[in-house]
Amino acid sequence: MLKISLEAYTQQPSVVRCTRPNCEGLLEVPVGGDERPAAMNFTCPVPSCRRSMCARCKKSPYHEGLSCQASDDKEGEIEILAKGLAKRCPRCGRLIEKRDGCNHMTCVCKGEFCNVCGVAITGGAGSHFGVPGVSCRQFS
Numbered sequence: 001m002l003k004i005s006l007e008a009y010t011q012q013p014s015v016v017r018c019t020r021p022n023c024e025g026l027l028e029v030p031v032g033g034d035e036r037p038a039a040m041n042f043t044c045p046v047p048s049c050r051r052s053m054c055a056r057c058k059k060s061p062y063h064e065g066l067s068c069q070a071s072d073d074k075e076g077e078i079e080i081l082a083k084g085l086a087k088r089c090p091r092c093g094r095l096i097e098k099r100d101g102c103n104h105m106t107c108v109c110k111g112e113f114c115n116v117c118g119v120a121i122t123g124g125a126g127s128h129f130g131v132p133g134v135s136c137r138q139f140s
């Protein structure tokens, strides 16, 4: 009996369950217009747990100051960087996908940088590639 009513209770969109395995922590949270829990810091009420997570996207710890979507983008970026698929523009912070060929990269912000070492290039390709002490090659 109790189990059934608990299940019905946890089916409500306003009831969020702690994502820690084997933790029974539940918390009622405000629901947004789309019938999903609002993005907020859910702190598990179980004293031995106290997990911090987002009530909406369930990411732990809670992505303070970011929307769920923005934190997704951020995680995607971290993954791309970890795999070495892109370099971050040193001028504006945008991720620029690596490509084969010329390693002199130009960002949409007009920032130029080296595709190999990621350093900003300010005086044209010739100021970085082929300069003594720089092992990067302009064409790979």
Ligand SMILES: [Zn+2]
Pocket: 018, 019, 020, 023, 024, 025, 044, 045, 046, 049, 050, 051
């Ligand atoms: Zn918990």
Ligand SMILES: [Zn+2]
Pocket: 039, 040, 054, 055, 056, 057, 058, 059, 063, 067, 068
């Ligand atoms: Zn979230």
Ligand SMILES: [Zn+2]
Pocket: 089, 090, 091, 092, 093, 094, 107, 108, 109, 110, 111
């Ligand atoms: Zn840029």
Ligand SMILES: [Zn+2]
Pocket: 114, 115, 116, 117, 118, 119, 128, 134, 136
């Ligand atoms: Zn370089």
